[in-house]
Structure formats: structure tokens, C-alpha cells
Amino acid sequence: MESIVVLGGGLAAASVVGELRELGYTGALSLVSEETQLPYERPPLSKGFLQGKEEPADFTVHDASWYASHDVALRLGVAATSIETAKRQVLLADGSALDYDQLVLATGSRASLGGRTPIPGYDLPAVHVLRTLDDAKSLRAELVEGAQVAVVGSGWIGMEVAAAARQRGARVTVYSPSEVPLAKVFGERLGNHLLELHQSHGVDVRTARVHGIEEADGHLQVLSDAGSSRADLVLLAMGAQPNVQLAEAAGLEVDSGVVVDASLRSSDARILAVGDIAQAFNTVLHRQLRVEHWDNAIRQGKLAAATLAGEERSYDWLPYFFTDQFDLGMEYVGHGSPGDTTVVRGDMESGEFFMFWQDGSEITAAANVNIWDVNGTLRGLVGREIDADRLSDPAIALKDL
CATH class of the missing domain: 3.30.390.30 (FAD/NAD-linked reductase, C-terminal dimerisation domain)
Known part of the structure; x- marks a missing residue:
């Protein structure tokens, strides 16, 4: 029976392996993740976990015993460095290699640091991003009552963290590149409603672009169009970039993500892509679509498993997401x-x-x-x-x- 390798440590990767076993696949199955944690769901990182209402066990997809009892080989804490498509082999950072008959890329996204040139000061102590559980742990430890928090960006992560920080008693300033947060996604009517919600809870939302962050007298200074402001910690919430480097180096077709068909197969028929990185053909909307949300990770994980198992299914659902703010x-x-x-x-x-x-x-x-x-x-x-x-x-x- 064929050997399947899944690269990724998030919900999409866990959904692939879980559904494969549910569908009766009994062949060799490996999951490789650069993170040391078992695959987990990411939405709680900016919501319940940051507020102290949830802990990692609450949003870990499967515990270690599940992987053992379902004969899934875990390779945690090791990055994949390249894909040798001719040999059908994945090379890992520890010098080992995994052979595959079929491969699933579920490598997710990384935080944007401000474009091709990172924002000055991005690497200072107390400047955070939020993509992983380790990121969330570091951020939560500093979100104490009275702390002055600066959030650079007003997308979902930024606004959810702003709400969580206020609920923990911190003082929060959001630097928004647009006058109405999220208006480019939803239009001004709902954007204004969310803006007023945050302002009513004491969040200082400033329409200003941040040019850099400096360290001065033991604290941070945020340099923006609105002048210089002090902060104890800064969150860079300026969007995310799909981790398509492995796919590009392997010669797969890549646009805004890894281009895949309605069954999630890439330009190499032996390689599938799911989750944040998949620019997949949606048969309902009749267009290629890349979606970075929890529901999509689950559904595409299950679809990829069905494709691997030889079933005829397609990407035929509408995008869905949820948010909690105050x-x-x-x-x-x-x-x-x-x-x-x-x-x-x-x-x-x-x-x-x-x-x-x-x-x-x-x-x-x-x-x-x-x-x-x-x-x-x-x-x-x-x-x-x-x-x-x-x-x-x-x-x-x-x-x-």
C-alpha cells in the first residue's frame, strides 16, 4: 500500500490524517511538523487562550495516544527542507529523508513583518507576532493589568488581540492603516460597528501607519504618522504570508498560494495542498480561492483525505469564519x-x-x-x-x- 506524508502541524494536517484513518486507509502515514507541539487549532490563540479561558489541551486536535493507536508516525520539531519530486522524497533538517507515494502540503502561514523589508524594530524584545502557540504563550505572559499595548494592524488578529488585552486590564492602542478597520473586507457599515465596539471598551484606535519601533529608556516607542507613543509591548498584526517556499522550490505552480484543482491536487498529481496555502478551485464560486480560516482547514483536510483515498469529491462549500470580540x-x-x-x-x-x-x-x-x-x-x-x-x-x- 502507498505511503502518505503530511507536512504541517495545524488543523488542516491533523484533519488529513484523521480522515484518512476514518476512511479505512491502512498504509504508512507520517506527519511532519517544525513545531514541537501536537497539531492544534489556532483560533483560540487570539481568543480564549489569550484571555486565560482555554489551555492547549482544550484545542489540541488529537492527543499522543490517538496518533500511536492509529499508527501515525509523528516527526515533531523538525522542519522539511526540500521536496525531491523525481525521487518522491522529503528531506528534513535533521538530515533524514522520508519517501512518499503521495504528499500533502499543509504548511500554513507566517506573520508578515511589513513587506519585503521588515518594519524597523521588528526584532526588539517585547515586539511580538501571533501565529504559533509559543507566540501566544510569550504574548499572554506580558498582557498584564496596566500594560500599555500597541497593536500594529487592524485585521482579525489585531482586533481580537486588542479585545483580549483590554479584557485582561491592559491599555490598548490600535494603529489602523485605514480609517475604518476591516472596511476592505466587509464595507464601512460593519467596519464602523466594530470600530465603535472597540472604542466603547476603551481601545484607542488611531488611523496611522507605523514606520518603526525603537527602544528608549527601558520601554518601546512606536513611530507612526500620529507621532511617537510609548508602549510596553507591541504586536505586529499586519497580515500573514502563506508558506509556499517548499512548493516553489519543488517547481509546483504557485500564485497567491499553491495552485490546486477542485480535488486539491497541485500541478504535480502526487502532491496536494490544503489550508492556508491552498489556492483551490471552488466549484460553487467558479474561481480559485485561498482561505485562511478554521472551517476551511477542517473541510479541506477531509477533502484531501477523500482524494487520496480515490473518492470523487470537490471543493464545493462557501467560506465560513467566526470571531469573538468583547x-x-x-x-x-x-x-x-x-x-x-x-x-x-x-x-x-x-x-x-x-x-x-x-x-x-x-x-x-x-x-x-x-x-x-x-x-x-x-x-x-x-x-x-x-x-x-x-x-x-x-x-x-x-x-x-
């Missing part, structure tokens, strides 16, 4: 555009509402805010054409739309 919990499904028209059902000021994004009358995405057990219904509405008046009318049940 007392706001939100789920979002679809693939809207900031230029779409937004329709609200409910009272945004109450904190409980739905939002729909429309291109003409077609629903491109939908979100439920502090209203639960309805996301499946919303998923069924995406792609349909429904008048905005009906969408906004609470007298019409969602199921009747």
Missing part, C-alpha cells in the same frame, strides 16, 4: 465584496442582528451577530436573489425567504 460573537458565510450593498435585519445598536451583502439582488454573503444556530440557514440563502425589503423584514422568517 461581547460580540459573529459568524460569516459566503464571499462578499466591500463594494456590495449591505442589508441589516434587526437592530445593530442592540448587538443582535443579521447582515447580508448583495450584488444587485444576489446574496453574496451573510452574517449572524449574537444570534445562534442559524448559520446553516444563512448558508442556504447565499447565491439566491432576494429583494432587500424582504431580507430586512423581521416579520418574514429566515426559513421563508
